[in-house]
Amino acid sequence: MKFLFKILAIAILILLFSNVNAQNTSVITLDVKQVTFKEFVQIVEKQTNYFFYYNHLDTDSIRITTTANNKPLEEVLKAVFENTELYFSITNNHKIFISRDVQLYTQLGTTFFNADAQSVDKKKIIQVFEDSIEEKTPEDAAVQNKLIVVGKPNAAISGKVTITGHIKNIKNNEPLEGAVVAVGKTSVVTDYIGRFSINVPKGRNVLTVSSVGMRDAIRQLLVHSSGNVEIEMQENITKLKGVVVTTSKQNTGIKTPKMGVEKISIKQLKQQPVIFGEADVLRAVLTLPGVTSVGEASTGFNVRGGSVDQNLILFNDATIFNPSHLFGFFSAFNPSVVNSVELFKSSIPEKYGGRISSVLDVKVQEGNKKKLGGAGGIGPLTSHLMIEGPTKKEKGSFIIGYRTTYSNWILKNLKDENFKNSRASFYDISLHLSQQINTKNFLYITGYLSKDNFRLDKDTLYQYKNNNINIKWKHIFKNGLFSIFTVGFDNYNYGIESSLKPLSAYTLKFDINQYYFKADFTKSIGNKHRFNFGYNGNFLKLNPGNFQPNGSTSLILPITVQQEQGIENAIYFGDKIEVNNKLAIEAGLRVSAFTALGASRVYTYAAGTERSITNIQDTLFYKKGQPIKTYWGPEIRLSARYTLSETASIKAGFSTQRQYMHMLSNTTAISPTDIWKLSDAHIKPQYGKQISLGFYKNFPRRDIETSVEVYYKWLDNFLDYKSGAKLLLNEHIETDVLNSKGTAYGIEFMVKKNIGKLNGWFSYTYSRTLLQTDDATISHPVNKGTAYPANFDKPHSINIIGNYKFSHRFNISLTTVYSTGRPITLPIAIYNYGGGDRVYYSDRNQFRIPDYFRADFSMNIEGSHKIKKLAHSSWSLGVYNITARKNPYSVYFTTENRVIKGYQLSIFGSAIPFITYNFKF
Structure with missing residues (x-):
């Protein structure tokens, strides 16, 4: 009987120690300067029992400089990702997910399954599906996946910079007026000589360009500072089933302040x-x-x-x-x-x-x-x-x-x-x-x-x-x-x-x-x-x-x-x-x-x-x-x-x-x-x-x-x-x-x-x-x-x-x-x-x-x-x-x-x- 009490006491002590240790791992102490995000993750994972999950393409441009003395991990992460396009989500089982542009939720709301079903535009779903399987040539894929470095690296990892550039027809190098250039939720329109100027966050960005009669252009950007980008678009001559015009193209006359x-x-x-x-x-x-x-x-x-x-x-x-x-x-x-x-x-x-x-x-x-x-x-x-x-x-x-x-x-x-x-x-x-x-x-x-x-x-x-x-x-x-x-x-x-x-x-x-x-x-x-x-x-x-x-x-x-x-x-x-x-x-x-x-x-x-x-x-x-x-x-x-x-x-x-x-x-x-x-x-x-x-x-x-x-x-x-x-x-x-x-x-x-x-x-x-x-x-x-x-x-x-x-x-x-x-x-x-x-x-x-x-x-x-x-x-x-x-x-x-x-x-x-x-x- 005494042996059983000893075993129970040891188990309780182990559980208590584990709980205290788990609580202690939610605070960290560090002093880093211009380290990569990967190096930052390694430091945090060594001090805590948390593990990071992220896409390295979203974080490869980040350099971190910060100091923390027994600070909560969540507070440190908030400081690191402030003024960036990145979000973090922490789960109950000590996992940290890093996402770009969109905040991930690790739990469903209590009313989720009771909410009324919303109507779905089937036409839009079909269109998205068709767009996602659009056939691309190896050359298209190479251009769209190639990483374009803009500007020179500097100390600041956050903030926004200005990208300028020209949009041209690849067939004849003619400038494309009225093309929509977008990064995330921000978009601008090119002028009569095809030029544009757009403010984007530093780091990894995806730039898309759309123009009537042209195939959409997608470019992967690694933005360090302000710079210039030249983009060529291809005519949409192979898609004989019709021209698909997006809402942004249709509503140009609605959006612009100009009239007459x-x-x-x-x-x-x-x-x-x-x-x-x-x-x-x-x-x-x-x-x-x-x-x-x-x-x-x-x-x-x-x-x-x-x-x-x-x-x-x-x-x-x-x-x-x-x-x-x-x-x-x-x-x-x-x-x-x-x-x-x-x-x-x-x-x-x-x-x-x-x-x-x-x-x-x-x-x-x-x-x-x-x-x-x-x-x-x-x-x-x-x-x-x-x-x-x-x-x-x-x-x-x-x-x-x-x-x-x-x-x-x-x-x-x-x-x-x-x-x-x-x-x-x-x-x-x-x-x-x-x-x-x-x-x-x-x-x-x-x-x-x-x-x-x-x-x-x-x-x-x-x-x-x-x-x-x-x-x-x-x-x-x-x-x-x-x-x-x-x-x-x-x-x-x-x-x-x-x-x-x-x-x-x-x-x-x-x-x-x-x-x-x-x-x-x-x-x-x-x-x-x-x-x-x-x-x-x-x-x-x-x-x-x-x-x-x-x-x-x-x-x-x-x-x-x-x-x-x-x-x-x-x-x-x-x-x-x-x-x-x-x-x-x-x-x-x-x-x-x-x-x-x-x-x-x-x-x-x-x-x-x-x-x-x-x-x-x-x-x-x-x-x-x-x-x-x-x-x-x-x-x-x-x-x-x-x-x-x-x-x-x-x-x-x-x-x-x-x-x-x-x-x-x-x-x-x-x-x-x-x-x-x-x-x-x-x-x-x-x-x-x-x-x-x-x-x-x-x-x-x-x-x-x-x-x-x-x-x-x-x-x-x-x-x-x-x-x-x-x-x-x-x-x-x-x-x-x-x-x-x-x-x-x-x-x-x-x-x-x-x-x-x-x-x-x-x-x-x-x-x-x-x-x-x-x-x-x-x-x-x-x-x-x-x-x-x-x-x-x-x-x-x-x-x-x-x-x-x-x-x-x-x-x-x-x-x-x-x-x-x-x-x-x-x-x-x-x-x-x-x-x-x-x-x-x-x-x-x-x-x-x-x-x-x-x-x-x-x-x-x-x-x-x-x-x-x-x-x-x-x-x-x-x-x-x-x-x-x-x-x-x-x-x-x-x-x-x-x-x-x-x-x-x-x-x-x-x-x-x-x-x-x-x-x-």
């Missing part, structure tokens, strides 16, 4: 049916809500009630003053070199200025840095060609495009002798060079040249040209700071020559010259801020008109309107702020100033009197370079987004703009004789304010995006003209222009389906633009001082764009366009005065021409989709204006036997079939 921004991809551009079978940038823009034109074959476009000169049209940052060929029949941009088209109707970035309605930003493709290739198209009236290739493999590339017309064969077959003897031609050349100097410096050169010739009936020759060149230097600083420095030259000129009658033969010339410098900086401060700032400087030089006799026998008297020049400077600041998951704000301020410079002769007029030649009081003379008048002021850019759900948001915006250049035209559409005018002592800069509000809702299950935007604009110092105004070769132009104020308001509704066999969009716009003379000295204000519609006021506009894809080789497209007719002033009576007949006209723009309607159809037939093929080809055929409707371009009147008769002029009064052959090699 429309983007057209080159794929959408080429799907739309257009006249004579060539993809056309401007005609595609005209299908967007809020964008109209005065009629067919008209140069320029109107955005939210603005005039055509209030749009800034950029071609890789070069200003294009005349964006069309043959007076509006064709766009000035070669579709083979265009990468993307983006229109800003509101939320105009603060780096842009000089226009008060919109910015049309046309970006050029990057040339292929791997191999020589090209593309082109041959149509009934035009042909275009593009060639691209490397200048230095993987580091530099070029792309050059050429386009021309051979339309004279049509003119020769016309019955009208006036047109039969006419000739028309144009060409344009686009060039873009890119060179990577090193990982932090890149050089770009863009050039553009276009020329139009049109001779009417062997007599009058019209010529106009665009000449543009710029050089960009992009530099990547440390800590997420980017810079782009741009220097360039823009020129637009036209000439008119008449030589058929030697005694009245003449030449008329006009030109604009713009020299500019830009310094643009972008700085990412965490993932909540994206800060932009910079400087823009423009030097402008205009020759408003040089009228000279053409030949020694001409009796024409020469006239030269004095040269104008001025300098425009601007600085800007902007920040994109993610306040929280629901609220985001983009705020910017641009401060611009313009100074009109001599040499110049300035007329002064008697105070309080109407500006007229009879009221000239004095003449002031300014020397070359001497300041004449300076205008300046702030321009506010503010937009905000509030997310209602993952698929819905509301946005609001407010912006102001100033415009120091004005186009003078008393015709409804742009013509070759239109001139530009700088602000001066008498003509003030135009000023615009806009407020806008929008609601955006996506339906992901059906891949449908919807939006409604309303806006209201105030226009000040808008230039209108007196009745019978003379604008060409007028040395006193300020006497024939009227300062006007105006309002423009409207609502835009859009439904868009981006993917699927059936895709396209429907848009409806209601808009009004009303003007009113705003000058108390004018003796005869327009419409007696009451408001009247602008020449481009078209209240209702409907666009329907539909594409149906039967297979990967065959698709059809249908475009339907309707709009209210534009305003017009009509003669309404004849009366006798002073022994002669006089015509009495209605109020300005009191009536309208008939409404506009057009439907177009096209079919695209692709060649086989074999990857390894010498050349790929396709055919585009269809009909422009399939209903053969005679839409009136203008209405004019003649008097026959004292009776006024009206006539309609239609540009395309019949259906026009087309066929185009496209190729790519």
